[in-house]
Amino acid sequence: MPALEKLLPRVSKPARYVGGEYNSVRKNWGGVEVKIAFAFPDVYEVGMSYLGLQILYHVVNSRPDALLERVFAPWPDMEALLRSRGIPLFTLESHRPVKDFDILAITLQYELTYTNILNLLDLAGIPLLARDRGEDKPLVVGGGPCAFNPEPLAPFFDLFVLGDGEEAVHELIDLWREVKRQGGRKQDFLRELARRPGFYVPSLYRQEGRGVVPLHPDVPARVKKRVVAELDRASFPLRPVVPWVEVVHDRAMIEVFRGCTRGCRFCQAGMIYRPVRERTVPVLVRQGEEVIRHTGYDELSLTSLSTVDYTCLLPLLDGLKKLKLSHPLTVSLPSLRVDAFAVGVAEGLMAGRKSSLTFAPEAGTQRLRNVINKKVTEEDLLRAAEAAFKAGWQRLKLYFMVGLPTETEEDVRGIGELVRAVLAVGERCGVPRGRLRVAVSVACFVPKAHTPFQWEPQISQEELQKRLRLLQAELRREKRVELSWHEPRMSLLEAVFARGDRNLAPALLEAWRRGCRFDGWREHFSFPRWEEAFAAAGVDPYAYAYRRYAYDEALPWDHLDPGVSKEFLVAEHQRAYRGETTPDCREGKCVGCGVCPSLGVRPVLAEEGKSVSLSASLP
Amino acid sequence: MYRYRLAFRKESPACWVGHLDLVRLFEQALRRSALPVVYSGGFNPRPRLVFAAPLPVGVRGLRELVDVYLSSLLSPALIQERLAAVLPQGLALVGVRRVPLEAPALASLVAGAAYRAEGELAGITPREAETTRQAILEASSLPYQRRGPKGAKEVDLRPGIRQLQVEVKGEQVVLEMLVRAGQEGNVRPEEVVALFLKTGGFAGEPEDFYYCRTALFAKGPGEKLIPLF
Numbered sequence: 111m112p113a114l115e116k117l118l119p120r121v122s123k124p125a126r127y128v129g130g131e132y133n134s135v136r137k138n139w140g141g142v143e144v145k146i147a148f149a150f151p152d153v154y155e156v157g158m159s160y161l162g163l164q165i166l167y168h169v170v171n172s173r174p175d176a177l178l179e180r181v182f183a184p185w186p187d188m189e190a191l192l193r194s195r196g197i198p199l200f201t202l203e204s205h206r207p208v209k210d211f212d213i214l215a216i217t218l219q220y221e222l223t224y225t226n227i228l229n230l231l232d233l234a235g236i237p238l239l240a241r242d243r244g245e246d247k248p249l250v251v252g253g254g255p256c257a258f259n260p261e262p263l264a265p266f267f268d269l270f271v272l273g274d275g276e277e278a279v280h281e282l283i284d285l286w287r288e289v290k291r292q293g294g295r296k297q298d299f300l301r302e303l304a305r306r307p308g309f310y311v312p313s314l315y316r317q318e319g320r321g322v323v324p325l326h327p328d329v330p331a332r333v334k335k336r337v338v339a340e341l342d343r344a345s346f347p348l349r350p351v352v353p354w355v356e357v358v359h360d361r362a363m364i365e366v367f368r369g370c371t372r373g374c375r376f377c378q379a380g381m382i383y384r385p386v387r388e389r390t391v392p393v394l395v396r397q398g399e400e401v402i403r404h405t406g407y408d409e410l411s412l413t414s415l416s417t418v419d420y421t422c423l424l425p426l427l428d429g430l431k432k433l434k435l436s437h438p439l440t441v442s443l444p445s446l447r448v449d450a451f452a453v454g455v456a457e458g459l460m461a462g463r464k465s466s467l468t469f470a471p472e473a474g475t476q477r478l479r480n481v482i483n484k485k486v487t488e489e490d491l492l493r494a495a496e497a498a499f500k501a502g503w504q505r506l507k508l509y510f511m512v513g514l515p516t517e518t519e520e521d522v523r524g525i526g527e528l529v530r531a532v533l534a535v536g537e538r539c540g541v542p543r544g545r546l547r548v549a550v551s552v553a554c555f556v557p558k559a560h561t562p563f564q565w566e567p568q569i570s571q572e573e574l575q576k577r578l579r580l581l582q583a584e585l586r587r588e589k590r591v592e593l594s595w596h597e598p599r600m601s602l603l604e605a606v607f608a609r610g611d612r613n614l615a616p617a618l619l620e621a622w623r624r625g626c627r628f629d630g631w632r633e634h635f636s637f638p639r640w641e642e643a644f645a646a647a648g649v650d651p652y653a654y655a656y657r658r659y660a661y662d663e664a665l666p667w668d669h670l671d672p673g674v675s676k677e678f679l680v681a682e683h684q685r686a687y688r689g690e691t692t693p694d695c696r697e698g699k700c701v702g703c704g705v706c707p708s709l710g711v712r713p714v715l716a717e718e719g720k721s722v723s724l725s726a727s728l729p
Numbered sequence: 730m731y732r733y734r735l736a737f738r739k740e741s742p743a744c745w746v747g748h749l750d751l752v753r754l755f756e757q758a759l760r761r762s763a764l765p766v767v768y769s770g771g772f773n774p775r776p777r778l779v780f781a782a783p784l785p786v787g788v789r790g791l792r793e794l795v796d797v798y799l800s801s802l803l804s805p806a807l808i809q810e811r812l813a814a815v816l817p818q819g820l821a822l823v824g825v826r827r828v829p830l831e832a833p834a835l836a837s838l839v840a841g842a843a844y845r846a847e848g849e850l851a852g853i854t855p856r857e858a859e860t861t862r863q864a865i866l867e868a869s870s871l872p873y874q875r876r877g878p879k880g881a882k883e884v885d886l887r888p889g890i891r892q893l894q895v896e897v898k899g900e901q902v903v904l905e906m907l908v909r910a911g912q913e914g915n916v917r918p919e920e921v922v923a924l925f926l927k928t929g930g931f932a933g934e935p936e937d938f939y940y941c942r943t944a945l946f947a948k949g950p951g952e953k954l955i956p957l958f
Contacts, residue, residue, distance in 0.1 A: 119936040124786065124787065127745075128745050129742065354750060355750045356749075405757065408760060440773075
């Protein structure tokens with residue numbers, strides 16, 4: 111620590127780098143066979159909000175033969191100090207150099223963290239290209255949503271893990287131990303792992319055209335994702351690390367379910383995390399209680415992609431309300447479904463504190479909402495708004511997207527009309543003048559791999575700007591509307607990498623060399639630097655973002671299999687153009703997405719009608 | 730309602746946390762302890778806590794103080810035991826005492842603070858150090874550019890410096906200071922070190938020193954400072 115102590119007085123928020131938080135685990139380095147450094151390629155406050163990190167931290171550190179320590183992207187002030195003083199990037203737990211670990215696992219949550227990944231490798235003193243890393247260098251492994259199209263990162267990684275990590279990580283550690291004990295090399299390990307589901311070794315494949323094909327006959331042509339069949343049995347962190355400083359999502363979390371079957375056609379999470387798997391109420395109540403007791407948080411977030419859809423939401427809330435705690439507890443939901451029921455639930459939770467409620471209608475007209483399969487009507491939204499205003503909320507936040515496939519000016523104007531209709535409801539409900547507010551937050555559509563819109567082009571920057579200006583004009587006279595939008599050039603970059611192939615890797619490298627860091631942060635994002643990088647690498651970014659991909663062309667992610675079939679995606683894409691919606695398989699009818707037969711799993715719904723017996727659920 | 734005064738140490742790694750996050754850490758620890766803490770009212774009830782004086786980020790504290798309120802009468806030993814088990818690394822309880830409910834607010838009592846600053850200065854001699862010390866104490870005013878959120882402003886540090894001692898062993902320099910703290914204003918230890926470096930013409934930076942607040946004081950009779958715990 112002495113070297114670190116010299117740096118800390120010179121950086122902003124030094125607590126980001128010290129480790130030793132409550133519930134953090136520091137193991138005896140010498141007594142452990144497999145050492146993993148887990149990197150979240152953004153700052154501490156963002157990374158520590160990520161439940162996946164806490165799950166893997168717990169799963170690995172529960173093993174006596176392995177340890178997992180954390181590392182985050184150093185803020186530029188710390189990066190400058192590390193570089194000027196020649197200090198290699200270190201982990202928070204033991205403050206050991208990352209390069210001393212066996213494995214460096216990096217979570218891939220967002221395309222705009224890719225330059226941070228290269229920066230982490232470089233600061234760690236690890237050669238950026240996998241082929242330049244000898245046996246003495248850590249194995250670099252990626253996982254998370256972007257692992258479902260990791261091709262732009264392929265040359266930098268030894269391995270990608272597809273799907274749920276909590277079981278796959280055990281298999282990875284076991285095999286690593288076995289291979290190392292037998293004196294095997296990284297290549298032996300990777301070659302063996304590549305034959306197993308969930309493990310994609312990019313060096314055993316090559317890009318052919320735009321697709322990716324295996325180099326050897328024993329390497330599978332498609333890699334299936336891993337799925338934890340039953341979440342009740344999956345390991346869950348009851349003693350998560352409590353961050354030193356307030357983080358982005360500073361609360362205890364339980365994961366109510368994984369997977370979402372609403373089927374929004376733009377949404378990658380809704381496709382790659384299928385099928386839906388709910389935990390049961392007794393398990394969730396016990397987990398909630400333990401997490402609260404072991405962290406001291408006064409807020410418990412019920413996380414999932416759409417918590418209001420949880421089959422047993424009311425019994426769960428009831429069970430949590432009955433917990434005997436020594437202090438007050440607030441239960442919160444990360445997002446709300448657009449209907450009056452959801453508002454009722456939120457009202458029950460807020461106990462008088464009514465800051466603002468958030469809904470995501472996503473599109474301004476019914477026609478376009480049908481196209482994207484967002485099964486929300488204007489009536490649903492207005493009823494939800496009415497329920498919210500009547501319950502005492504005065505500010506609503508609405509999420510929309512612009513640039514969705516088939517969108518016209520009428521759809522953009524529709525956003526304005528919908529917002530005005532919500533304001534009218536507010537007036538009618540008697541929200542005091544001057545208090546009524548509708549915050550409108552607009553994202554730009556980004557086509558994502560493994561979704562029905564994966565073939566769709568992103569609209570041009572000029573067109574995006576035009577539509578945003580149109581929306582601005584629509585809402586200009588409304589002083590009660592707070593309009594904000596996502597930086598369109600960031601969305602462009604996201605689209606480039608979300609549908610990119612291996613040819614993008616040199617551009618990424620050029621961008622990092624030119625100083626690109628924290629591209630998802632407006633204060634650091636520099637599009638001109640990216641333009642230079644693309645030019646230097648001889649890559650046309652627009653050919654990725656603006657091109658309509660063809661059904662019959664091989665896609666850079668076709669070899670990676672989340673279980674949802676391409677036939678289903680094609681059918682969904684065509685239904686989108688016909689304006690037809692597809693039901694949610696929660697309602698009982700299989701929509702034929704292919705995930706269950708392909709992966710040998712099925713949707714798991716918590717049984718309804720079971721009484722919640724707290725005493726029975728306690729250990 | 731019963732009021733207790735906790736004396737605690739804030740050392741590495743917890744000393745790298747700022748005051749607002751320290752409050753958060755204490756709130757969390759109190760909830761984990763399941764002690765019968767009194768909560769504030771309102772939509773967002775929080776444990777009722779009153780800290781003596783914020784400690785700058787990176788500065789250790791050997792005898793920091795916070796008042797907590799409990800709804801039942803418990804022995805200080807029991808409180809200490811329950812809370813000690815749930816504090817994060819770097820925070821440790823030094824003592825717990827019951828305080829009369831009607832005693833003045835803790836923060837209003839603070840009038841002074843003692844700090845120790847340790848560092849290395851190449852080539853410094855005890856004589857130079859002593860001359861510098863005297864120059865500081867004999868100055869009628871010590872203008873200093875204090876950087877704040879609204880930009881720099883000039884302040885006079887001299888009235889806030891009550892005592893200053895310097896010890897030199899080889900290149901190791903230890904400054905012990907007693908400075909004004911609390912509602913009448915604060916002098917920060919790195920400001921005194923910066924002044925010392927500048928006055929003595931020593932090559933070094935305040936960031937290279939290790940800082941520790943050793944005690945907090947209240948105003949006693951006749952401007953005399955008495956330890957708060």
